[in-house]
Amino acid sequence: MGDQETLPYHYVTTDINHWYVVIKQGRVExxxxxxxKVEKEFSIMEKNEDVAIYIQLLNLRHQLMLSYLEPDSVEGIEKAYKDVKRTKKNLAPDSLTNIIEFYYHFFSGMYHFRTKDLVVALTYYRDAEKYLDLLDNEDDTHKAEFYFKIAEVYYYMKETHFSMNYAQHAYSIFKEQKDKDGNLTYGKQMVQCQFVIFGNWLDKMCYEDALETAEKALNDAVKIGEQHLIGSAHFNVGLCYNHLEELDKAEKHFQKAYEIHREQKHLYESKAIFNLAYVKAKQNDLKTATALYKEGSIVAYRHKNQEVIEKLKLVKGMYLSFDLNILKEVFKFFKEKCFYGDMEEYAVAVAEFLTKRMERHEAVDFYQMAIEARRQIQRGKHLDAK
Incomplete structure (x- = not known):
């Protein structure tokens, strides 16, 4: 390779940064x-370790984006993560810049959030946060993205105050990002922030605020025209009506969410079909619930979504075959994964179901599980990340 073909690394970093911007914006193509373009340029670039690991990190981030937006096109996401880990391990301590250290911990947290290892994800996010204020960057969108991602983890862990605060902070930053014509450049991210805010309102049992937020997010998603966002927005409205015990309205929105996510082959297809099956079972439409359970199992295995695979067992164990051993398997999974929010919610649901069946002794066991889950949440047990 002749010297005239060698590119200076600072030339390539401009395109690398552009690559990251469009990843953050969710512009897949x-x-x-x-x-x-970056991979081609890197092949003729002068050697630079920082740029090399930066590209590896963005490849992982790229794969993570695709895992949500185009799950069937993702190849080697585990390999991408292992490559980053191996490279980081082989580098000398303190040899990386603050921005690379931030991205390493941030993207590693995102990877573990995707695999539902929430405690591990939070550990990485906390390490990333140590570098956040050290970054010499006038672009606040990396901070907004971080605030949103950590808000997601805290939401799943039912740390409502932390989650709401980070989500609102992220939303306020994204809202300020506009192009030269005054159009929002992070509208999709604003909707995603609304999803997290909605979920926290729901957890606080502020159902009017939750429904208002969910419907606004649905309207904003429709304006943007992103199908996966519209599907997720319908899903959230359905969740709200499910909590309000307006099951017909919940079914309508879950059905719409499932149709959209199925068409898009989106990762959330499995979440939508579980909730649809759950609602149909609660409506005592067991024939439809059975069909949805079978279809949902296939979908969840295809997406390798262990969370939904386990949650579908709730439908089977309560409504389709009534098997306490199956139900106990689900709660063992919740406990192992520190899913104390789900553990509390569904333990109460199972206990109420058993009480109606006059199975009061068994119901007490599940009420105790709910109490224990609530105790763990209040203690912050799931936040003891190391």
Missing amino acids: KAKEMKK
Whole structure:
């Protein structure tokens, strides 16, 4: 390779940064285009370790984006993560810049959030946060993205105050990002922040605020025209009506969410079909619930979504075959994964179901599980990340 073909690394970093911007914006085709361009440039670039690991990190981030937006096109996400881990391990301590350290911990947290290892994800996010204020960058969108992602973890862990605070902070930053014509450039991310805020209102049992937020997010998603966002927005409205015990309205929105996510082959297809099956079972439409349970199992295995695989057992164990051993398997999974929010919610649901069946002795066991889950949440047990 002749010297005239060698590119200076600072030339390539401009395209790398552009690649990351379009990843953050969820512009899949543009991200794919920039990925190819960067990889081609890197092959003729002068050697630079920081740029090399930066590209590895963005490849992991790229794969994480695709795992949500185009799950069937994702290849080697585990390999991408292992490559980053191996490279980081082989580098000398304190040899990386603050921005690389931030991205390493941030993207590693995102990877473990995707695999539902919430405690591990939070550990990485906390390490990433140590570098956040050290970054010499006028662009606040990396901070907004971080605030949103950590808000997601805290939401799943039912740390409502932390989650709401981070989500609102992220939303306020995204809201300020506009192009030269005054159009929002992070509208999709604003909707995603609304999803987290909605979920926290729901957990606080502020159902009017939750429904208002969910419906606003649905309207905003429709304006943007992103199908996976519209599907998720319908899903959230359905969740709200489910909590309000307006099951017909919940079914309508879960059905719409499932149809959209199925068409898109989106990761949330499995979540939607579980909730649809659960609602149909609660409506005592067991024939439809059975069909949805079978279909949902296939979908969840296809997406390798262990959380939904386990949750579908709630439908089977309560409504389709009534098997306490199956139900106990689900709660063992919740406990192992520190899913104390789910553990509390569904333990109460199972206990109430058993009480109606006059199975009061068994119901007490599940009420105790709910109490224990609530105790763990209040203690912050799931936040003891190391």
